[in-house]
Amino acid sequence: MAGLSLNLIALQLFAGLALGAIYVLFAIGLSLIFGMLTVVNFAHGAFYMVGAYVGVYILMLGGNFWICLIAVPLAVGLFGLAVERVLIRPLYGRGIDYPLLLTFGLSYVMVEMVRIAFGKTGYPFDTPEILQGAVNIGVGYFPLYRLFVIGATGAVLLALWLFLEKTSFGLIIRAGARDPQIVRVLGVDVARVWLIVFGIGTAIAGFAGLLAAPLQGVIPEMGGTILAEAFVVTVVGGMGSIGGAVLAGLLVGVVVSMTSLFAPEMGKVSIFALMAVVLIVRPQGFFGRAGLMS
Amino acid sequence: MNEITQPILRAPAAPESWFQFATRHRAGIASLVVLIFPLVMPFTALAVNILIYGLYALGFNLVFGYLGLLSFGHAALFGTGAYLCGIAIVHFALPWFVAIALGILGGLMMALLIGVLAIRTRGIYFAMVTMALSQCVYYLFYQAVDWTGGENGLRGINVRVIDILGVKLNFINPLTRYYVIAGFVIAAFFVLSRILASPFGAVIEAVRENETRARASGYDVTMTRLITFVLSGGFCGLAGALQALHLSIVPIEILHYETSGTVVMVALLGGMGTFFGPMIGAAAFLMLENLVSLWTVHWQLIVGAVFMICVLFFPAGIWGTLISRGKP
Numbered sequence: 001m002a003g004l005s006l007n008l009i010a011l012q013l014f015a016g017l018a019l020g021a022i023y024v025l026f027a028i029g030l031s032l033i034f035g036m037l038t039v040v041n042f043a044h045g046a047f048y049m050v051g052a053y054v055g056v057y058i059l060m061l062g063g064n065f066w067i068c069l070i071a072v073p074l075a076v077g078l079f080g081l082a083v084e085r086v087l088i089r090p091l092y093g094r095g096i097d098y099p100l101l102l103t104f105g106l107s108y109v110m111v112e113m114v115r116i117a118f119g120k121t122g123y124p125f126d127t128p129e130i131l132q133g134a135v136n137i138g139v140g141y142f143p144l145y146r147l148f149v150i151g152a153t154g155a156v157l158l159a160l161w162l163f164l165e166k167t168s169f170g171l172i173i174r175a176g177a178r179d180p181q182i183v184r185v186l187g188v189d190v191a192r193v194w195l196i197v198f199g200i201g202t203a204i205a206g207f208a209g210l211l212a213a214p215l216q217g218v219i220p221e222m223g224g225t226i227l228a229e230a231f232v233v234t235v236v237g238g239m240g241s242i243g244g245a246v247l248a249g250l251l252v253g254v255v256v257s258m259t260s261l262f263a264p265e266m267g268k269v270s271i272f273a274l275m276a277v278v279l280i281v282r283p284q285g286f287f288g289r290a291g292l293m294s
Numbered sequence: 295m296n297e298i299t300q301p302i303l304r305a306p307a308a309p310e311s312w313f314q315f316a317t318r319h320r321a322g323i324a325s326l327v328v329l330i331f332p333l334v335m336p337f338t339a340l341a342v343n344i345l346i347y348g349l350y351a352l353g354f355n356l357v358f359g360y361l362g363l364l365s366f367g368h369a370a371l372f373g374t375g376a377y378l379c380g381i382a383i384v385h386f387a388l389p390w391f392v393a394i395a396l397g398i399l400g401g402l403m404m405a406l407l408i409g410v411l412a413i414r415t416r417g418i419y420f421a422m423v424t425m426a427l428s429q430c431v432y433y434l435f436y437q438a439v440d441w442t443g444g445e446n447g448l449r450g451i452n453v454r455v456i457d458i459l460g461v462k463l464n465f466i467n468p469l470t471r472y473y474v475i476a477g478f479v480i481a482a483f484f485v486l487s488r489i490l491a492s493p494f495g496a497v498i499e500a501v502r503e504n505e506t507r508a509r510a511s512g513y514d515v516t517m518t519r520l521i522t523f524v525l526s527g528g529f530c531g532l533a534g535a536l537q538a539l540h541l542s543i544v545p546i547e548i549l550h551y552e553t554s555g556t557v558v559m560v561a562l563l564g565g566m567g568t569f570f571g572p573m574i575g576a577a578a579f580l581m582l583e584n585l586v587s588l589w590t591v592h593w594q595l596i597v598g599a600v601f602m603i604c605v606l607f608f609p610a611g612i613w614g615t616l617i618s619r620g621k622p
Contacts, residue, residue: 034418040418087602100364100418101364102602104558105602105604105605107598108555108597109595112594116592224551231422231423235415266437268430269433269434272427275426276427279412279414
């Protein structure tokens with residue numbers, strides 16, 4: 001009995017990591033955009049939702065899941081570029097609340113557009129055939145697709161890390177996050193860097209939406225719930241910190257999953273309790289810089 | 295701070311502009327408008343909604359406009375007020391005035407709980423933390439089915455007669471209902487106006503304008519923020535309680551984050567940090583919503599787009615834009 005429940009806990013831990021992987025992808029986009037642009041993207045959930053719907057559309061046209069994996073982030077990222085250029089850029093320098101308010105309005109528009117195009121009811125999203133079934137991971141059988149989600153998240157993180165740490169453009173991004181003024185003085189077109197960062201952040205959100213689709217199904221409101229939960233992740237991890245987003249995302253996933261095992265109705269509430277504790281003990285989050293708070 | 299406004303230091307009294315006059319008698323003027331409003335407004339039900347949302351926005355504006363903190367969790371304050379008022383009537387059969395008092399108390403207490411946690415963060419974090427905490431409140435009320443009715447909402451808040459010192463008013467009659475609710479809203483106008491005119495009101499705005507300077511002047515910035523947030527919770531709790539009486543049901547959506555978002559839109563549309571803005575915003579927002587939903591179910595598209603245009607081009611809102619022209 002004890003051994004069985006230990007296995008169950010281990011399996012639930014893995015399920016939590018898969019759930020956490022989605023949070024991580026969502027939150028690093030949010031954190032990347034905030035760290036660079038100091039814009040809290042309230043439409044991030046809407047980009048996530050659009051990612052899932054672009055996937056639905058590609059499958060309708062006869063494409064397969066592997067095409068989606070490439071096409072969805074590209075399409076959502078391009079849309080993100082347009083949004084930054086047309087809507088957010090005019091608001092720089094006008095106070096930190098305005099881009100937030102604008103993206104909030106944008107999320108209404110995006111959700112309603114999707115409702116008009118695809119209807120109010122959701123779509124089921126089949127797990128690709130090759131990723132169906134379960135594999136033995138030592139402690140029991142675990143759905144293959146969830147393993148794939150964890151792996152894909154790892155791949156995105158690795159790619160992002162290589163991009164930020166090993167390329168000259170990544171160097172500019174890191175410098176820009178620290179002091180945009182100096183970077184501008186050095187002759188870098190900061191506006192272009194911000195544009196691209198917003199594009200990357202939203203592309204990752206779209207990718208997360210696609211990965212989440214077979215787990216949760218696709219509905220127009222899917223972005224709203226995860227947005228509030230991602231805020232918990234960024235508060236716990238520290239805003240603007242990618243490492244913090246990764247650690248806190250996985251932690252939040254595991255906490256939800258573990259609480260659901262023991263008290264199913266408290267699964268969602270537990271993460272807010274976690275946030276409350278972090279706010280009391282360490283208001284700036286795990287890796288947050290105290291200065292960012294003010 | 296008070297020394298500056300001593301009469302001795304003032305220039306010889308210039309004739310009062312309409313703007314100064316309106317500011318001085320803001321609560322009275324707002325009350326007058328509220329009293330006349332249903333006579334020019336053909337749909338009394340819509341007028342009642344405007345009153346309640348105006349009051350909700352009035353409370354929100356205290357934090358957003360005057361204190362300068364953007365809260366995305368005011369649905370929790372509004373919703374707690376509504377639920378407590380409803381629970382008092384449905385489960386305990388308490389008289390209506392006790393229920394309303396409990397609604398206000400609920401708003402205050404919830405604001406204290408959320409405030410204590412959220413005030414620990416500043417700037418942009420505040421919006422995120424308040425939104426996350428109000429989402430937590432949503433889940434808690436959703437789970438407490440025995441008390442709140444969960445997904446189905448709290449039903450059966452039937453108040454037919456409002457009994458004021460022996461005078462029985464028929465609450466079913468739309469116009470009577472409007473004026474009963476208007477009574478509370480007018481009281482709120484005067485309380486809010488008093489708060490804003492007090493030295494504490496000046497400190498609230500000082501904190502918004504320059505936190506460091508306010509702190510250097512010896513004011514407790516954190517406490518000012520917390521008290522203001524709690525006061526805002528009182529107004530929003532009252533609005534929620536009135537909403538519960540008006541709808542005779544508390545839907546769970548009242549705690550949804552869209553209810554928080556709506557009040558942000560209302561306050562910005564009307565003009566943040568102005569006394570008349572929230573009411574004007576509520577009227578504009580609800581009329582627009584009613585108008586648009588006549589010809590399309592996708593009113594959120596139009597409302598979202600109008601809000602974006604407002605953020606981009608008219609951040610001062612309707613009333614804010616008007617007074618910036620009228621100010622000398």
